[in-house]
Amino acid sequence: MRIAVAGGTGMVGGLVVEALRDAKQEPVVLARSRGIDITTGMGLAQALVGVDAVVDVSNVTTTRRRTSVAFFTAGTENLLAAEQRAGIRHHVALSIVGVDRVDLGYYAGKRRQEELVLTGPVQGSVLRATQFHEFAGQLLARMHGPLAIVPHMRVQPVAAREVAAALAALAVGPAVGMAPELAGPQEHELVDLARRVVHAHGQRRRVVGIWVPGAAGRAMTGGSLLPTGPGPRGSLTFEQWLSASTPPIKPSR
Numbered sequence: 400m401r402i403a404v405a406g407g408t409g410m411v412g413g414l415v416v417e418a419l420r421d422a423k424q425e426p427v428v429l430a431r432s433r434g435i436d437i438t439t440g441m442g443l444a445q446a447l448v449g450v451d452a453v454v455d456v457s458n459v460t461t462t463r464r465r466t467s468v469a470f471f472t473a474g475t476e477n478l479l480a481a482e483q484r485a486g487i488r489h490h491v492a493l494s495i496v497g498v499d500r501v502d503l504g505y506y507a508g509k510r511r512q513e514e515l516v517l518t519g520p521v522q523g524s525v526l527r528a529t530q531f532h533e534f535a536g537q538l539l540a541r542m543h544g545p546l547a548i549v550p551h552m553r554v555q556p557v558a559a560r561e562v563a564a565a566l567a568a569l570a571v572g573p574a575v576g577m578a579p580e581l582a583g584p585q586e587h588e589l590v591d592l593a594r595r596v597v598h599a600h601g602q603r604r605r606v607v608g609i610w611v612p613g614a615a616g617r618a619m620t621g622g623s624l625l626p627t628g629p630g631p632r633g634s635l636t637f638e639q640w641l642s643a644s645t646p647p648i649k650p651s652r
Contacts, residue, residue, distance in 0.1 A: 402570050403427040403450045405437050405478060406457035410533065411493065414563035415454055422567055429453075437474040443481040452489040452570045453482055455516075459508070467508025475515040483520040490523045491570045492516045493562070496555075496580050497624040498527065502615050513577075522574035526566060529582040529624065531559040532640040535592040539604075547606045549593045552619035555626065556592070557583035557633040558640055565631065579630035585637065586625065592637060599645040 407428035
């Protein structure tokens with residue numbers, strides 16, 4: 400099967416491409432670097448010729464509601480319209496566990512994306528996954544200096560590679576609508592994970608946890624980002640992932 404991956408040059412997208420190749424499928428990368436822009440529709444018609452299914456892991460880094468909603472609305476609508484014209488049978492989208500229980504600006508865009516996929520002209524599947532093991536490190540990378548501010552939240556992180564494998568498996572099968580939620584094997588406090596990342600990299604940084612105000616903060620600390628029912632669970636723990644992904648610290652001289 401030929402399966403297009405929107406956002407196929409990103410962290411998760413690259414892993415989806417690998418998972419598809421490992422499964423003997425033919426991935427087609429949709430990315431601006433390949434001359435394809437899903438937010439405008441540029442290049443989509445040509446890229447989707449002969450494609451059987453689409454996996455959308457495109458993303459925007461923002462906390463602004465308007466920016467998030469605009470990005471996911473434009474990208475999803477353009478993809479679905481192009482897929483319908485091309486006769487594509489299945490659209491798979493990655494979303495987030497708890498997106499309907501935590502009212503963050505970014506999550507508003509993901510909720511809109513889910514709605515479009517599940518009611519759109521192409522049969523769709525939505526996979527909600529918990530935060531990735533990489534999430535704590537990504538937050539730290541956005542900050543500079545000896546002090547890192549990390550929000551308190553209960554998380555059950557999962558390896559991005561395991562999420563990618565689940566998306567690839569969904570894409571080769573029939574549409575399922577809302578798929579069972581995918582989470583990691585263990586629950587953690589995000590601030591603790593950030594401190595472990597700092598320690599593993601031998602950094603001299605102080606990680607300070609903050610309580611996010613309002614209903615969203617209470618939801619995050621109260622477990623609203625955790626799965627609420629049975630579903631698949633990743634096997635790789637955060638400690639195993641951190642050990643495998645962190646280069647050895649060179650002794651100081």
